[in-house]
Amino acid sequence: QKEVEQDPGPLSVPEGAIVSLNCTYSNSAFQYFMWYRQYSRKGPELLMYTYSSGNKEDGRFTAQVDKSSKYISLFIRDSQPSDSATYLCAMTPGESSYKLIFGSGTRLLVRP
Amino acid sequence: DTEVTQTPKHLVMGMTNKKSLKCEQHMGHRAMYWYKQKAKKPPELMFVYSYEKLSINESVPSRFSPECPNSSLLNLHLHALQPEDSALYLCASSQDLGRQYFGPGTRLTVT
Numbered sequence: 720q721k722e723v724e725q726d727p728g729p730l731s732v733p734e735g736a737i738v739s740l741n742c743t744y745s746n747s748a749f750q751y752f753m754w755y756r757q758y759s760r761k762g763p764e765l766l767m768y769t770y771s772s773g774n775k776e777d778g779r780f781t782a783q784v785d786k787s788s789k790y791i792s793l794f795i796r797d798s799q800p801s802d803s804a805t806y807l808c809a810m811t812p813g814e815s816s817y818k819l820i821f822g823s824g825t826r827l828l829v830r831p
Numbered sequence: 832d833t834e835v836t837q838t839p840k841h842l843v844m845g846m847t848n849k850k851s852l853k854c855e856q857h858m859g860h861r862a863m864y865w866y867k868q869k870a871k872k873p874p875e876l877m878f879v880y881s882y883e884k885l886s887i888n889e890s891v892p893s894r895f896s897p898e899c900p901n902s903s904l905l906n907l908h909l910h911a912l913q914p915e916d917s918a919l920y921l922c923a924s925s926q927d928l929g930r931q932y933f934g935p936g937t938r939l940t941v942t
Contacts, residue, residue: 760919810929
């Protein structure tokens, strides 16, 4: 079993839809949680960064962390065709650990 | 500004060539990283430098040789690569634990 599980998709939604992307993990030591967006043949772009449990909102994006369920989510409101990309969750225990554990990535397609 | 730059953007090299990838950040970040990414896979950590010292080597073959000349620069020297080493090579930097910022990558093709 992988430490971080993420549905690879593809997930296809119409423009304007609310998108929900999710990851589950097994290591209860994880404390720092990130979402990256990666366009084809480009480097990953940090979208959201959260510490421990709770919600964080930034524009159309909301990140949720539920440590009791070992489950994190990224919501995208009013999705746009420009949101079409691969979304990677990543996490780390912190405590001097530099190593990120990535999910496999979910490919999202927003149809005009 | 959270920019990490990488050169070159594309590189084609033969199996007997020696080449170098370069990475630069001017954010004052204390840690810099090299990752390898194959198509439809997440980035795979290769090396971590912390305060200009190599702190993590993920059992990478010796044909990949990292170098950190100063706190802003990171190089990856390549020698005698194999076709299976063809991939997107990503550099990243961070100040905080976990919050890594990636460069655009170098697309490497080994012929």
